[in-house]
Amino acid sequence: MKYEDIIHRCFRCGYCKLTGDYSDFNCPPYRKFKFETYSPGGRMWLIRGWLNGEIKESERFREILFSCTMCANCVEHCVFTFSDDLVNIFIAAREEMVNKGIVPPAVRDYLKNIHVNGNPYKESADERGKWADGTSVEAYGDQEYLFYVGCVGSYDERGKKIARAVGNLLTRAGVSMGILGNAECCDGNEVKALGEASLFNLLAEQNIVLFKKLGVKKIITLDPHAFNAFKNDYPALGGEFEVYHYTQILSPLIQSGKMPLTEYNLGITYHDPCYLGRHNGEYDAPRAILKTIPGVRLIEMEQNRENAFCCGGGGGNFFTDILGGGEDSPGRIRVRQALDTGARIIAVSCPQCAKMLEDAIKVEEQEDKLKVMDVAEIVSNAMG
Ligand code: SF4
Numbered sequence: 001m002k003y004e005d006i007i008h009r010c011f012r013c014g015y016c017k018l019t020g021d022y023s024d025f026n027c028p029p030y031r032k033f034k035f036e037t038y039s040p041g042g043r044m045w046l047i048r049g050w051l052n053g054e055i056k057e058s059e060r061f062r063e064i065l066f067s068c069t070m071c072a073n074c075v076e077h078c079v080f081t082f083s084d085d086l087v088n089i090f091i092a093a094r095e096e097m098v099n100k101g102i103v104p105p106a107v108r109d110y111l112k113n114i115h116v117n118g119n120p121y122k123e124s125a126d127e128r129g130k131w132a133d134g135t136s137v138e139a140y141g142d143q144e145y146l147f148y149v150g151c152v153g154s155y156d157e158r159g160k161k162i163a164r165a166v167g168n169l170l171t172r173a174g175v176s177m178g179i180l181g182n183a184e185c186c187d188g189n190e191v192k193a194l195g196e197a198s199l200f201n202l203l204a205e206q207n208i209v210l211f212k213k214l215g216v217k218k219i220i221t222l223d224p225h226a227f228n229a230f231k232n233d234y235p236a237l238g239g240e241f242e243v244y245h246y247t248q249i250l251s252p253l254i255q256s257g258k259m260p261l262t263e264y265n266l267g268i269t270y271h272d273p274c275y276l277g278r279h280n281g282e283y284d285a286p287r288a289i290l291k292t293i294p295g296v297r298l299i300e301m302e303q304n305r306e307n308a309f310c311c312g313g314g315g316g317n318f319f320t321d322i323l324g325g326g327e328d329s330p331g332r333i334r335v336r337q338a339l340d341t342g343a344r345i346i347a348v349s350c351p352q353c354a355k356m357l358e359d360a361i362k363v364e365e366q367e368d369k370l371k372v373m374d375v376a377e378i379v380s381n382a383m384g
């Protein structure tokens with residue numbers, strides 16, 4: 001296995017499962033199960049034992065390896081030089097399991113659906129561009145940017161609403177952009193996270209060929225997951241594009257006053273998506289947008305920015321639900337952290353976070369106290 005020569009360097013000091021000030025546990029699977037094997041260091045030792053033949057490939061073992069949400073809290077807080085590779089090590093172990101055909105059924109089904117349908121929803125490619133019906137978003141031609149929406153924004157009902165809000169905002173802001181519609185295909189970020197390297201390469205190569213054929217130079221993504229794949233993984237496969245998350249495009253436009261906003265008198269807390277925040281260091285653009293809206297009081301949760309607690313949807317868990325529900329599920333913990341701020345809205349900038357947190361609010365029965373809104377939806381409301 002890749003990284004086999006470095007996993008022994010972890011001596012399970014445990015810093016990686018905590019916030020930067022050591023005040024709370026911040027690794028979602030560890031926080032839920034409170035067993036060391038679910039923590040980053042314990043996971044490393046488990047992989048080591050497996051590679052040495054000391055651990056059997058049980059169902060439990062598979063679930064532990066696939067319960068990591070790839071939130072990168074461990075990358076941020078492990079104190080050793082190999083910390084940058086922690087998530088890569090967990091992906092490498094999953095790759096090994098995919099190659100051996102020993103993945104949990106939910107992972108197998110997700111990968112099969114992507115392979116057969118090009119999306120995890122078992123939907124036809126002919127339905128992919130339908131989210132844009134009734135909007136003024138145009139097909140990609142010779143515009144400056146490609147607006148890439150992704151599977152959740154294209155097929156999930158909540159995701160589609162957010163895609164429409166972002167698409168309409170970009171159009172109103174005069175951003176020159178177009179979409180691929182039915183020609184769009186999965187970006188593969190979760191496929192890679194779930195350890196199917198060959199399928200990821202296939203999807204990436206297919207996308208790169210299409211983007212290059214269409215003359216795409218700049219991409220705006222709806223979803224931080226696609227943003228991560230295009231920015232960090234596609235260049236090694238020959239796909240060098242200028243990649244932006246939509247908040248990075250809207251932030252300077254809104255701050256310059258080009259998009260007049262009316263008063264929106266509310267307390268809002270912002271949830272950092274792991275693939276925008278810790279994985280890519282973008283904490284400011286969404287906050288700058290919210291702070292520019294007159295009347296908005298941005299109230300931070302105690303765990304924010306580098307210490308933000310994951311919603312539980314990363315690393316493919318949004319689709320496989322291997323981490324599962326319960327009182328200590330990440331989404332429910334995050335909702336309780338948001339409630340502590342007294343804010344009435346959790347602002348998000350990722351359709352997966354939106355769905356995870358909305359479901360958690362329902363289970364916590366807090367729908368009358370807290371609402372999830374994408375940053376784009378908040379701006380749209382403030383524009384009237
Ligand atoms: S991964 Fe790093 S911080 Fe975590 S237990 Fe191992 S050495 Fe310590």
Ligand code: SF4
Nearest residue numbers: 027068069071072074
């Ligand atoms: S990436 Fe996140 S969920 Fe996975 S082991 Fe590290 S801290 Fe835990």
